[in-house]
Every structure is written in C-alpha cells, then in structure tokens.
Amino acid sequence: MGRWEPNARGRLEQAAMELYTERGFEQTTVAEIAKRAGLTERTFFRHFADKREVLFWGSRTLQQHFVDAVAGAPDSAAPIDAIAGAIEAGAALLQERRDYARQRHAIIAANAELRERELIKLSWLSAALADALRRRGVTEPAADLAAEAGIAVFRIAFERWISTSAQSDFPQLIRESLEELKAVTAGR
Amino acid sequence: MGRWEPNARGRLEQAAMELYTERGFEQTTVAEIAKRAGLTERTFFRHFADKREVLFWGSRTLQQHFVDAVAGAPDSAAPIDAIAGAIEAGAALLQERRDYARQRHAIIAANAELRERELIKLSWLSAALADALRRRGVTEPAADLAAEAGIAVFRIAFERWISTSAQSDFPQLIRESLEELKAVTAGR
Numbered sequence: 001m002g003r004w005e006p007n008a009r010g011r012l013e014q015a016a017m018e019l020y021t022e023r024g025f026e027q028t029t030v031a032e033i034a035k036r037a038g039l040t041e042r043t044f045f046r047h048f049a050d051k052r053e054v055l056f057w058g059s060r061t062l063q064q065h066f067v068d069a070v071a072g073a074p075d076s077a078a079p080i081d082a083i084a085g086a087i088e089a090g091a092a093l094l095q096e097r098r099d100y101a102r103q104r105h106a107i108i109a110a111n112a113e114l115r116e117r118e119l120i121k122l123s124w125l126s127a128a129l130a131d132a133l134r135r136r137g138v139t140e141p142a143a144d145l146a147a148e149a150g151i152a153v154f155r156i157a158f159e160r161w162i163s164t165s166a167q168s169d170f171p172q173l174i175r176e177s178l179e180e181l182k183a184v185t186a187g188r
Numbered sequence: 189m190g191r192w193e194p195n196a197r198g199r200l201e202q203a204a205m206e207l208y209t210e211r212g213f214e215q216t217t218v219a220e221i222a223k224r225a226g227l228t229e230r231t232f233f234r235h236f237a238d239k240r241e242v243l244f245w246g247s248r249t250l251q252q253h254f255v256d257a258v259a260g261a262p263d264s265a266a267p268i269d270a271i272a273g274a275i276e277a278g279a280a281l282l283q284e285r286r287d288y289a290r291q292r293h294a295i296i297a298a299n300a301e302l303r304e305r306e307l308i309k310l311s312w313l314s315a316a317l318a319d320a321l322r323r324r325g326v327t328e329p330a331a332d333l334a335a336e337a338g339i340a341v342f343r344i345a346f347e348r349w350i351s352t353s354a355q356s357d358f359p360q361l362i363r364e365s366l367e368e369l370k371a372v373t374a375g376r
Binding site for chain 1: 266267268269304307308311329330332333334336337340341343344348365368369370371372373374375376
C-alpha cells in the first residue's frame, strides 16, 4: 500500500502537461511524469490508465454535463435549444480553465495520435447528445442533426475562445457561434 | 517488371472487400488478397499503399468533387447553397455504387481502427470544404460552420441511404436532410 499523497492526481497532471509541452507527448514516459511530480509510477497508474488518459479523462465529465443539461431542459424546449443549453453549460465548466485548455489544445495539435483521439471523443460527445435528445422523444434525423450542429458550434467557439483575449467569455462565444450557424443555414 | 494484368486494381479491390467481409479486416493479409485476385503481392503494392487504402482511396476523389463543386458554384450562391451543391454532387458520384458503399460501411463499422480512420477522413473533407469556401471570400466562422453542417448532413443522409430501400435516391436524401437541418437550427 502506498502512503497517502496530497493532491497526487493534480500534481501528476501538472507534471505531465509540463513535460508534454517541453518535449512532446511521444517523448515523455510515465516514469518521467512520476519523477517530476515527486511520486511513483505505481501512484500514476492508480490515477490514470496511461499517459494519454491525463489529457482525456475530463471528456467524461464534459459528457455528463452535456447529457444532464439536455435531460434537464424544459419540456417545451426545441431540440436546438436543449443542445444550446448543454453546450453553454459545458463552456461554463471550462471557462475557469482557459490556460489549461490552451496548453492541452497545443499538445494535442502537435501529435497525430492525439488529434485522432480528440476526434473520436468529439464523436462520442455528439452521440451522447443525440441519445439524450432521443430520450426526450426527438426523432431521427433531427436528434443526430441537432447534436452534430451542437458539437460543431462547440468546437468552433472553443477555438475562438482559446485564440482570442484572455478575457473572452466561452459561453458568450457559444451563443454567438450558434447565431452564426442559424444565419448560415438560413442561407445568409 | 510485372506483366500487364487487366483490371488488376478492380480485382484486388473486389478480393479485399470479400475477404474483409468474410473474415474481418484485421484477419486478412495482403498475401491472401493477392491470391484471391489471382495476382501477386507486388502487384497489390503497385496499386495500394496498404490493405487499409483499399477502403479509403475513394475519399480523395470525393474530396475533389466537393471542392470543384464549391469552386464552381455561382458567385451569388450563399455558403450553405455552395455546400449543398457540393454534397449533392458527391452523393450523385456514389449513387451507382450503393452495394459497394453498404459493404464498405459494414467492414468499417466492425473495426475500431477503421472507424477512427473514417472520422479523420470526414474531418479532412470538412476542412477541404471550409478551405474552398474561404477561397470564395467566405469569412470565419461561417466557412467552418457551413462546412461542418454540410458534412453532418452528408453523413446522416448516407446512413439513411444505405439503410433504406435499394431504390432510394442519395442526392434526394441530401436535400431532405439539409431541409431538416434548417428546420432544426430554426428551432422547429
């Protein structure tokens, strides 16, 4: 049994992000992450399945936020409004972690395997949103289309959020991007 | 020098699709594909970089159709109409190959690596559509949003096309799905 280590998970995450940024994801080993965090490899593996999971564990939390928000939308909400509420709630969750989000985005952009993983996670988020809509009685193809539109808006607003000033408001960018999507699909 | 083999590429593709369907993509070797086609491995590698490329070489052609159609849309066309024309042109290209498209879809659905590859190819198609819109002077985020909307419509109409009756009209399903997307984003 390892002794209790205060905030081991947070220390491991920070050490991993530093190393991925300094020398690249591929070139970093779990041993190095544990060493930088002042912990053992065994402790690392109690918190993360592998070094990739350090970057992707948060998507489960995001997915749960999305799904809960869709389920909790008023009965009268149109599918796109339920989705808008969900992706705004997801954006609010991330708002305080912009530095982390920027750093993570740069790490992922630099590695093909990670870019692929991110695409897969986004497709799962879309599938989860569509499932949540179907549980509200939304039929196909409306459920799939609304979910895909929501993920597209989320992704595009995210890229604007991390590339513009530090004061930018991610939920506000979600609302603006959704308005832009409405204008685009209306043929304007 | 290998001797000239009539329709070697088509024979290799057919043999590969049969084997992927019968025993799975993972379990099929290039040697087996070549043997079933009555050709050599060397001939296989003159036509395809690897056994995965048999399933994905067509996406380059599809991408070229998409990009040419966006470039060729009337100057007055709104971004979403340029995209609609492009994905309808892509659907028309595939219309005569429904049996192939169904078989390919089933092979990909059965293998995680192939599903990931398909997601990546779709993201490249979306990026190519967005680029083509930018070359028409469409600004961000409208170019990205219209391209993502187009790929979502294409993917969803594709799944309806291969899962409904053999007589179904893929370009018509594209038009219907786009109308559904317009209704969804309008909050109906």
